[in-house]
Amino acid sequence: MILITGGTGFLGAHLAAHLLEEGDEVILLARSKQGLSAADRVGRLLDWLGVAANRKKNVHLVEGRLEHPGLGLEPDDSALISREIDEIVHCASSTSFAERRRAEVEAVNLDGLRHVLDLAERSRCRRFHFISTAYVAGINSGHCLEELVRPAAFTNVYEETKCRAEWLASERCAKAGLRLSIYRPSIVYGHSETGRSLLFNALYYPVRTALFLKNLYETDIRERGGWRAAEMGVRLDGDGWTVMPIRIMAEDGGGVNVVPVDFFVRAFGAIRERAVDGGIFQVVNSRRTRIEDIIEYTQALFHIRGIMVCPAQDMEGKPRNALEEVFETYLEAYRPYLRDRRIFGAEKAGPILDDKGIRCPDLTFDIFKRCLDYAVQCGWGTRLFRG
Numbered sequence: 137m138i139l140i141t142g143g144t145g146f147l148g149a150h151l152a153a154h155l156l157e158e159g160d161e162v163i164l165l166a167r168s169k170q171g172l173s174a175a176d177r178v179g180r181l182l183d184w185l186g187v188a189a190n191r192k193k194n195v196h197l198v199e200g201r202l203e204h205p206g207l208g209l210e211p212d213d214s215a216l217i218s219r220e221i222d223e224i225v226h227c228a229s230s231t232s233f234a235e236r237r238r239a240e241v242e243a244v245n246l247d248g249l250r251h252v253l254d255l256a257e258r259s260r261c262r263r264f265h266f267i268s269t270a271y272v273a274g275i276n277s278g279h280c281l282e283e284l285v286r287p288a289a290f291t292n293v294y295e296e297t298k299c300r301a302e303w304l305a306s307e308r309c310a311k312a313g314l315r316l317s318i319y320r321p322s323i324v325y326g327h328s329e330t331g332r333s334l335l336f337n338a339l340y341y342p343v344r345t346a347l348f349l350k351n352l353y354e355t356d357i358r359e360r361g362g363w364r365a366a367e368m369g370v371r372l373d374g375d376g377w378t379v380m381p382i383r384i385m386a387e388d389g390g391g392v393n394v395v396p397v398d399f400f401v402r403a404f405g406a407i408r409e410r411a412v413d414g415g416i417f418q419v420v421n422s423r424r425t426r427i428e429d430i431i432e433y434t435q436a437l438f439h440i441r442g443i444m445v446c447p448a449q450d451m452e453g454k455p456r457n458a459l460e461e462v463f464e465t466y467l468e469a470y471r472p473y474l475r476d477r478r479i480f481g482a483e484k485a486g487p488i489l490d491d492k493g494i495r496c497p498d499l500t501f502d503i504f505k506r507c508l509d510y511a512v513q514c515g516w517g518t519r520l521f522r523g
């Protein structure tokens with residue numbers, strides 16, 4: 137049996153569906169939230185994922201919270217886990233970048249991990265799968281290897297705690313004789329074939345911001361005389377497209393490393409099957425998507441003109457216009473990930489995936505359109521489980 141933490145999250149839910157599909161029995165650690173019981177949340181997720189009725193029988197639910205010692209489990213649930221689990225997939229995490237939330241991020245990503253490891257050590261579990269991130273690399277340049285790292289600085293508390301968590305998991309698993317696999321995805325977006333997703337941050341956020349500004353100023357033009365739009369330099373062209381003069385500062389050759397969730401799940405499955413002794417595996421795209429391409433896709437899909445990439449030296453002496461200031465404020469937290477020039481090596485993951493014929497698709501316009509159409513249709517997640 138496999139214990140999955142974070143099974144109500146984007147990646148954890150997809151991994152749970154994959155393991156069920158493979159015929160595994162899973163125990164999901166979940167919590168109640170926003171007036172919904174843990175059971176209701178898991179139930180609607182399994183429906184959303186299309187898990188067949190005969191597979192749902194293989195799901196056991198335990199209620200718990202990472203920051204509580206013993207995960208706050210009922211004694212019977214704790215006993216079930218100790219008795220039955222062979223593997224743990226630790227996917228739960230705080231993904232907040234906000235420094236003001238440091239205490240909470242540390243409580244979930246470090247104390248929470250300690251509590252899961254305590255449980256692993258008390259059980260018959262022999263394999264520990266830790267879902268980390270390629271961005272444990274912190275602020276550095278060049279080639280990022282599939283090994284434990286100690287960067288001098290991080291972009292945010294999320295990166296820092298994930299990096300510290302890798303060391304913690306590594307030390308504790310080595311002592312306890314647990315085989316540890318660390319998976320480091322880059323930025324994960326929706327399903328490349330269906331466009332479906334449960335989370336609409338990272339790649340989606342800049343696009344959502346552009347669309348939000350477009351709708352805001354279009355409404356101003358159509359209903360309120362358009363003076364706010366004019367102040368920002370926004371106008372409607374004769375063919376109905378919206379012109380938004382926004383320069384986005386980018387590094388030459390920089391871009392964003394993105395992988396679709398279906399690739400991540402297949403990669404996880406292959407690595408889990410082949411690398412039985414564990415290791416560190418970067419689940420990344422060998423090619424970055426250029427910001428220019430994301431801008432082109434966004435403009436084509438949403439009928440926008442005027443957004444362009446601008447090298448840093450060309451911005452000097454030409455201060456940002458008001459619209460650029462607004463856009464940059466929204467994007468601040470994601471900026472480092474959009475202008476990345478690093479190479480994330482996959483010396484260990486690559487051969488396993490090649491051997492299995494698993495290839496990360498490039499983010500083409502067709503895939504982008506499927507994913508963004510889905511995002512808009514489900515109100516960026518607000519209407520996911522309705523109807």
Ligand SMILES: NC(=O)c1ccc[n+]([C@@H]2O[C@H](COP(=O)([O-])OP(=O)(O)OC[C@H]3O[C@@H](n4cnc5c(N)ncnc54)[C@H](OP(=O)(O)O)[C@@H]3O)[C@@H](O)[C@H]2O)c1
Pocket residue numbers: 141142143144145146147148166167168169200201202203226227228229230231244248267268269270298320321322323324325335338
């Ligand atoms: N998505 C990406 O692009 C990406 C990229 C690289 C790495 N990762 C890694 O992948 C893992 C999953 O991320 P995700 O994108 O799936 O994030 P997510 O959708 O936000 O899921 C986070 C999960 O953690 C659970 N969780 C958070 N705090 C908890 C607590 N105190 N007690 C119990 N459960 C708690 C959440 O439960 P609730 O549903 O109850 O809140 C949720 O199930 C993380 O470890 C993240 O670092 C993600």
